[in-house]
Amino acid sequence: MKKVALVTGATSGIGRALVELLMKEKIHVIAVARNEEKANQVRASLASLTKEVSLDFVIGDFKNNQTTKKVSEDISQLIKTKYEGQLDILMNVAGIVSSGYHENEDGNEVTFAVNHLSPYILTHYMIPFLKASKDPYILVVSSLSHYRASINWNNIQNKKFYNILKAYKRSKLYNVFFVKALANMFPEIKTYAIDPGLVKTEIGLKNTSKLAAFVWKLRVSSGTDAYYPTKFMVDIILNRGELAPSGSYMKEGRAVKSNPITYEMSHAEKLMDYSATLTGLSYQKFANK
Numbered sequence: 001m002k003k004v005a006l007v008t009g010a011t012s013g014i015g016r017a018l019v020e021l022l023m024k025e026k027i028h029v030i031a032v033a034r035n036e037e038k039a040n041q042v043r044a045s046l047a048s049l050t051k052e053v054s055l056d057f058v059i060g061d062f063k064n065n066q067t068t069k070k071v072s073e074d075i076s077q078l079i080k081t082k083y084e085g086q087l088d089i090l091m092n093v094a095g096i097v098s099s100g101y102h103e104n105e106d107g108n109e110v111t112f113a114v115n116h117l118s119p120y121i122l123t124h125y126m127i128p129f130l131k132a133s134k135d136p137y138i139l140v141v142s143s144l145s146h147y148r149a150s151i152n153w154n155n156i157q158n159k160k161f162y163n164i165l166k167a168y169k170r171s172k173l174y175n176v177f178f179v180k181a182l183a184n185m186f187p188e189i190k191t192y193a194i195d196p197g198l199v200k201t202e203i204g205l206k207n208t209s210k211l212a213a214f215v216w217k218l219r220v221s222s223g224t225d226a227y228y229p230t231k232f233m234v235d236i237i238l239n240r241g242e243l244a245p246s247g248s249y250m251k252e253g254r255a256v257k258s259n260p261i262t263y264e265m266s267h268a269e270k271l272m273d274y275s276a277t278l279t280g281l282s283y284q285k286f287a288n289k
């Protein structure tokens with residue numbers, strides 16, 4: 001059977017490019033989108049690739065625990081019925097930046113919810129399917145900005161003194177902790193944090209103030225196109241590049257050192273416990289299985 005990949009954030013930027021490159025490698029893709037119209041546009045633009053591989057869009061929103069669990073259940077159902085309960089590659093790509101402090105229905109700050117809690121929840125649902133694969137991978141798109149983040153256990157969601165950049169950087173730091181925790185827990189699944197570099201996408205134009213959007217436009221003009229980092233990501237899952245230890249932080253296909261605090265596993269463990277409390281989903285249930 002051909003490999004099956006799940007890609008979030010598939011309607012634009014890095015996620016959209018990944019869907020295309022994976023399909024060109026003859027990998028079936030399950031793509032997640034919150035906007036059905038955009039999903040239809042992506043599907044139409046990639047129609048010529050669907051002669052040999054499937055592209056299924058699952059529509060859902062990562063805005064809160066309940067909606068993320070719903071989309072995770074819908075994906076689970078599709079994997080069971082169409083792919084005999086097997087998933088080979090999970091690419092957690094969806095992400096936001098947000099001007100101003102906003103809470104979702106669970107009382108969680110929205111950047112934290114979309115960038116950290118949604119991959120935490122979705123991955124939890126996908127673990128059994130990944131375990132059914134002979135060569136499973138989890139990639140989580142982090143960011144260069146994580147190097148400039150600190151951790152403050154008294155203000156983990158930036159509820160006090162909210163700042164757009166601080167919230168974003170911290171969420172990307174949490175992505176690295178999450179990857180390190182997963183790599184420890186599931187040695188059979190190759191798990192990597194990805195640093196895509198600066199990429200020309202519209203992330204800084206959504207959920208942002210006019211000033212933040214203006215700054216993003218200026219900054220991103222020197223970025224790469226979305227195919228640049230995604231080629232390296234596809235090379236990783238096809239074992240084409242360096243064979244880096246699971247848990248590594250990858251830049252341009254190579255393992256590089258992440259923020260020194262990401263090597264303190266007590267932080268990663270604490271983040272996992274905190275996320276389990278917030279979502280009601282603990283990874284402990286997979287221990288010794």
Ligand SMILES: NC(=O)c1ccc[n+]([C@@H]2O[C@H](COP(=O)([O-])OP(=O)(O)OC[C@H]3O[C@@H](n4cnc5c(N)ncnc54)[C@H](OP(=O)(O)O)[C@@H]3O)[C@@H](O)[C@H]2O)c1
Nearest residue numbers: 009011012013014034061062063094095143198199201203
């Ligand atoms: N661009 C960069 O320079 C850069 C650098 C470092 C890291 N990253 C990371 O790369 C990832 C992709 O970002 P990008 O730059 O490609 O931005 P993007 O083009 O805005 O893509 C983000 C994707 O996430 C989706 N998304 C956002 N909120 C969602 C929600 N609540 N539910 C479901 N899907 C949601 C978006 O859907 P819509 O299409 O409907 O908006 C979009 O498909 C992010 O994790 C970001 O932090 C980007």
